[in-house]
Amino acid sequence: MDKKVTIETEYIPLGQFLKLADIIQTGGMAKWFLSEHEVYINGELDQRRGRKLRVGDQVEIPGTGSFEIVGL
DSSP states (O other), rough: OOOEEEEEESSEEEEHHHTTTSSSSSSSGHHHHHHHHEEETTOOOOOOOOOOTTOOOOEEEEHHHHHHEOOO
8 A cells, every 4th residue: 555645745855755755864865776776756766866756656565554645
């Protein structure tokens, strides 16, 4: 089952999403996390911490969980 992550803006960068979803502790850990873990956005592998996630996007991190971006 997907965990829902709510955003209040049009989009959120992947690095900020990782912090908002409590996957990493600080924004500075994003680069390291993405180099060590596979992250799939809408079924496609993506390692760019600046990747814009929008409402409706699905994020899957094997071993961590599946997430859905939702708006207010």
